[in-house]
Amino acid sequence: MRDLGAGLRYLGQGQRWVLTHGRWFGFGLLPALVTLVLYAAALTGLAFWADDIAAWATPFADDWGSPWQTVLRTVFAVLLWIAVLMLAVLSFAAVSLLVGELFYDKLSEKVEEDAGGLPEGVVELSLWRELWLGLTDSLYVLWRTLRWTVPLFLLGFVPVVGQTVIPVLGFCVTGFFLTLELASVAMQRRGIPVRERLAMLRTRRGLALGFGVPLALLFLVPLVAVFLMPGAVAGAALLVRDLTGTDGRGPDSRAPGQPQPQPQPHLQTQPYPQAHPYPQAQAGPPPSPAPGGSVPPHQR
Incomplete structure (x- = not known):
């Protein structure tokens, strides 16, 4: 429950950040608006042709009597539209991030700078490399x-x-993967590959769901999705700082009672081998006394 609340809190903090930085908010609307126009046309076409698609996909029901044929194909068309809508919610963020790659990357950097500083070892990539990886x-x-x-x-x-x-x-599946998509901006800056991002979010499912599920529900409203996209990127940057323990001052500086991040493979370092506590014990057999009980000078 604590992680669920933290995810929702980061979503709210991201929206508040962009509202107090109007220039960033304004530029962030343009890529989302372009994506919205494309998606609205695609979903409208799907709704128009849904009955024909349902009839094509269920030929075994051609000989069914009324009302069973109508019920089956209506349920199929509705479920198909809902499934495509869920994918559209997720891919809306992905396409918007690709269209506004430069802006959203700079916005995410600015959020991290205000939150305490960029992490060490930031990976610098060319624009085409970033677009390809995205x-x-x-x-x-x-x-x-x-x-x-x-x-x-x-x-x-x-x-x-x-x-x-x-x-x-x-909605839970869509919210989880929506969080993964939005977090990729800050994760890519840290050089974390996508499969490792997925593994990291699995260790904090509550955090991912608390951030992504409310956002997925709000993204169902077309115009709302446009206005929320810049703040979603900002909130995801804050979420990644929690997930990786980078707050600009180290993981121990987080508020009391806030969960510490689980150690991740990309953050772990191999311990140095311990030196033998008694190195002289490995130097060979003890010097043998010379006749008369004294140790020869070359063995002292």
Whole structure:
């Protein structure tokens, strides 16, 4: 529960940051607005052709009588539109980040500077390299999301459960991967690969869900998604600082009672081998006394 509250708090802090930095907020609206126009056209087309797609996908129901054929194809069309909408919520952030790569990266840096400073060892990449990594990482996240979305889509046909539990699980999956997508800006700055980002968020699922699920619900409202996108990037930068223990002064400076981050493989260092406590014991056999009980000079 503490991590859930922390995730929600970072979401609010990110929105508050951009509202108090109007220039950053204004520029952040442009990439999201371009993405919104593209997505609105795609979802409108899907809604228009949903019945035809449902009929094409369920040929076995051509001979069914009324009302079962209509019920099946209506449920299929509704679930298909919901599944695509969930993917659109996630990919909206990914496409907006690609369109506004330069801006969102600078915005995230500014948030971290205000929060205590950039982490040590910042990875500097060319624009084309950043765009390529952003594209490949987004495709990986989308692939992992589909591995959850497709089974949940099929389970949506189960009576009662498909209309109650499955939508809740769908929002949790979308919120988790939405957090992963938004956190990639600050994670990439630290040179953390996408698979390791996923592993890190798994250790703090509550943090990811507390940040991503409310945002996913708000992203369902088209214009709201545009206005929330800059603050979502800012809040994700703060979340990454919590997740990695970088607050500009070290992990021990966080507030009392706030959970300490779990050590991650990329942050761990190998201990140096301990020296033998008695090195002289490894230098060879003790000097043998010379005749008369004295030690020869060359062995003293």
